[in-house]
Amino acid sequence: MFGIPVPVPRDLARAAANVRARIGSGGLADxxxxxxxxxxxxxxxxxxxxxxxxGPGVGAPxxxxxxxxxxxxxxxxxxxxxxVEYLRDTGxxxxxxxxxxxxxxxxxRGFEHWVDDVVPDAVRVVSADAGxxxxxxxGWSLGGIFAVYxxxxxxxxxxxxxxxxxxxxxxxxxxxxxxxxxxxxxxGPLTVTPFYRLVGTVPAPLTSLxxxxxxxxxxxxxxxTVLTNLDDRDHLEQIEAVDRFMNSMYAYPGRTFGQxxxxxxxxxxFATGHMRIGGRQVxxxxxxxxxxxxxxxxxxxAPKQAVRHLTDLLGGAPTVRYGVYPxxxxxxxxxxxxxxxMWPAFAAxxxxxxxxxxxxxxxx
Numbered sequence: 001m002f003g004i005p006v007p008v009p010r011d012l013a014r015a016a017a018n019v020r021a022r023i024g025s026g027g028l029a030d031x032x033x034x035x036x037x038x039x040x041x042x043x044x045x046x047x048x049x050x051x052x053x054x055g056p057g058v059g060a061p062x063x064x065x066x067x068x069x070x071x072x073x074x075x076x077x078x079x080x081x082x083x084v085e086y087l088r089d090t091g092x093x094x095x096x097x098x099x100x101x102x103x104x105x106x107x108x109r110g111f112e113h114w115v116d117d118v119v120p121d122a123v124r125v126v127s128a129d130a131g132x133x134x135x136x137x138x139g140w141s142l143g144g145i146f147a148v149y150x151x152x153x154x155x156x157x158x159x160x161x162x163x164x165x166x167x168x169x170x171x172x173x174x175x176x177x178x179x180x181x182x183x184x185x186x187x188g189p190l191t192v193t194p195f196y197r198l199v200g201t202v203p204a205p206l207t208s209l210x211x212x213x214x215x216x217x218x219x220x221x222x223x224x225t226v227l228t229n230l231d232d233r234d235h236l237e238q239i240e241a242v243d244r245f246m247n248s249m250y251a252y253p254g255r256t257f258g259q260x261x262x263x264x265x266x267x268x269x270f271a272t273g274h275m276r277i278g279g280r281q282v283x284x285x286x287x288x289x290x291x292x293x294x295x296x297x298x299x300x301x302a303p304k305q306a307v308r309h310l311t312d313l314l315g316g317a318p319t320v321r322y323g324v325y326p327x328x329x330x331x332x333x334x335x336x337x338x339x340x341x342m343w344p345a346f347a348a349x350x351x352x353x354x355x356x357x358x359x360x361x362x363x364x
Contacts (some may be wrong), residue, residue, distance in 0.1 A: 015230035022236070029237035031244060034062040034088065039095065039247040040125045044106050045118050045126055046325050048072075050084045050094040057196035058091035059065035060160040061130045061356040063149045065097055065119060065139030071248045072098040074140060077334045078241035080234075086343050092350070093130060097122040097154035099178070111149075111280040120157055127158045136350050139149035140333050141302065149275065151289065153282045161289060162317075163346065165294040168302035170309035237335055245330070285315040290356070292321045292349045294334030294342060321349060 011013040022028050025228055036048040052058075064084070066072045075096055076082045088096045126135050137159055139147035144164025151162050168174055175340075229235040271274050275284045280328070295307035304324050311322050323345055326337035333342070 007282065009228060009231035012231070014233075019230065021233075026234060029240040031241060032079060033084055034076050034079070034085045036096075039129050044099065044113075045122065046098050047099065047122055048096050048098070048266060049129065050088045050096070052088050052091050052093065052298055059350060060134045060136050061093040061095060061126055062087055062136045062138060062350065063097065063126045065096045065122070065137070065143035066099065067142035067144075067184065067257045068099070068114075068148075069249050070141065070143075071245070072096045073245045073248055074330065077245060078237060081238060081241065081334060081336060081339060083108070083334050083338075083343065086339065087347065090347050092347075095122075095126045095129075100256060110140060111291075114146045115149045115153055115282075116278050119146050120154045123150070123157045123159065132158075134158045136161045136163070136353065138163035138165065139167070143167075145169075145270070148275060148284065148287070149282055152284050152286045153277060155286055155288060158287045161290045161292065161347070161350065163292040163294060164310065165309075165342075166296055166299055166302045166307065166332050167281075167293075168270070168306035170306045171268050172271070173303055173306035173309070174301070234336060242330065271309060284310075284313040287314055288316050288318070290319045290321075290349075290353050291301075291317045292323065292346065294332065294346070295322070295324045296329060297324050298326070298328045299332060301329040 009139075034050055036050045039047045039049045041047065063074075064075050066074065076084050079085065084096060099118070122133050123137060125132055134177045137151060137157075138148050139145070144167030147162060148164050148167065151157065151159060226236070226239065239339055270344055273285060274281050276282075293307060293310050295302070295304035297304065299307075311320050314320050323342070325332050325345070326340040327333070327335040327342075332338060
């Protein structure tokens, strides 16, 4: 009546089959986790190993660092579209560090907890488990920022390479923060700080809402996307898996949120290349291993220009690669296109670093 076309899938028979399968099984996606085993755990984190069934791992192991609030499901979204499954199937041993749910008792944990304790400890555990090997350290979103600062602060760590994925370092380039900054100048001190100090954490529903607000256009067009792609089972499985991920968010420790709030909203300190952590200054030009910086072409939370800024801060790295790949904030890590773009590029980078690491004249 209003002249708005109704989305119609191209293959109606296949669409009908997908609808029947969805109704009959309660879901289309295979959400079983990839087989893994716990290598080490304590009150702060759990480290899981995903090992190839074909024998000893090829090359140095990979350690994936999760951000706060998001669960490690991000690295193992669903069968057929799992980052850890892909890397494991290349013959490489993969490890993931997960922090578990955050509660009021964790309210005093700050940025230094992850940079000085959790990430360095995880690197050492992985290295020891892999027979003393160097470690390829990679992290997504804030996990990438943790990895970068841990590598800079602890040059003694046995690292082979470093890869931050969708990790913004110039927050002036993030539209969301540019919009919020004037409001922060007016109301921030009166609202945000008292809130996180009183509650102790940023509750999980709010962290989930934050991710959804950052990609609100996708949520508004979700019904249209589903109807248009009813005949594309892989697309429907991906939507299902992303919904599961969004509904699995954790809370944010209050002190860390407060630190990031001031660093991100007030000073844009990440963009300077140095930051005071644990009472001393940490400089990013201290990083002395090869780095691959990954950005998503459609990432609204970490736009490519905000991510690319890191490449200007890595004066001590022997090589720095920068790549823009299809996808938004989550999609560049584990979207359907990542299988044919970012994942192979990352695997090639790891192989190149392994080759260089075996050369006494190459990067350590």
